[in-house]
Amino acid sequence: MNPSNHADALGRLEDLPADYIADMTALSIAPLWPQLRGLLPRGKPARSTQPFVWHYQDVRPQLMRAGELTPIEKAERRVLVLCNPGHGIEKLVATPTIYVGMQLILPGEVAPNHRHTPSAVRFVVEGEGGFTTVQGEKCPMHKGDLILTPAGLWHEHGHEGTGPVVWLDALDLPMVYSMEASYAIEGPSQNAGPDLDASQTKYRRAGLVPFGSKISVLFSVRRSMP
Numbered sequence: 590m591n592p593s594n595h596a597d598a599l600g601r602l603e604d605l606p607a608d609y610i611a612d613m614t615a616l617s618i619a620p621l622w623p624q625l626r627g628l629l630p631r632g633k634p635a636r637s638t639q640p641f642v643w644h645y646q647d648v649r650p651q652l653m654r655a656g657e658l659t660p661i662e663k664a665e666r667r668v669l670v671l672c673n674p675g676h677g678i679e680k681l682v683a684t685p686t687i688y689v690g691m692q693l694i695l696p697g698e699v700a701p702n703h704r705h706t707p708s709a710v711r712f713v714v715e716g717e718g719g720f721t722t723v724q725g726e727k728c729p730m731h732k733g734d735l736i737l738t739p740a741g742l743w744h745e746h747g748h749e750g751t752g753p754v755v756w757l758d759a760l761d762l763p764m765v766y767s768m769e770a771s772y773a774i775e776g777p778s779q780n781a782g783p784d785l786d787a788s789q790t791k792y793r794r795a796g797l798v799p800f801g802s803k804i805s806v807l808f809s810v811r812r813s814m815p
């Protein structure tokens with residue numbers, strides 16, 4: 590018998606006597622062989638994840654409607670999750686390990702302060718006047734910005750502008766959840782001050798400023814001279 594035929598011949602659960610299955614179930618025991626091919630597919634992984642494109646022109650109207658239907662107090666985070674059709678709507682995943690959602694915040698709203706075990710990255714898609722405060726640092730949100738929220742850091746969102754602000758959230762939430770390590774803690778608002786963000790100040794060195802810095806390079810070079 591070649592290896593392939595041998596694998597095809599693996600026994601099924603229904604081949605076993607019902608009383609034997611019942612006895613094992615009562616003891617929280619299960620035979621491996623009926624499920625072996627599912628756990629260890631031959632030759633290549635079995636994937637449920639499907640290639641899929643969500644067009645912003647389709648998602649945006651639904652997100653705006655969420656803004657009309659659900660106040661921020663009823664949502665905490667007003668997010669529509671991009672659910673990979675290969676995994677279904679219920680799992681709320683884009684891939685087995687990554688969650689992706691589109692988040693809307695309207696003028697004057699606050700998405701309250703919290704921190705959690707999953708890490709997040711955010712790409713700002715639309716709008717002006719939004720901000721995310723991460724561990725005491727207020728990060729203005731402009732279209733195209735990337736804002737990081739590493740695991741365990743406090744973060745909250747607000748909006749001081751006039752129109753809707755939308756960004757894309759991506760978290761390793763499904764992976765952390767699968768490890769039974771996913772949880773969040775709520776806290777009081779961080780009340781970040783008006784200071785320049787740390788990328789403009791904390792990492793500035795003689796003659797070196799971050800790209801696009803609000804502080805002129807000339808100013809920094811002069812200050813670095815003896």
Ligand SMILES: [Fe+2]
Pocket residue numbers: 703704705709744
């Ligand atoms: Fe969060």
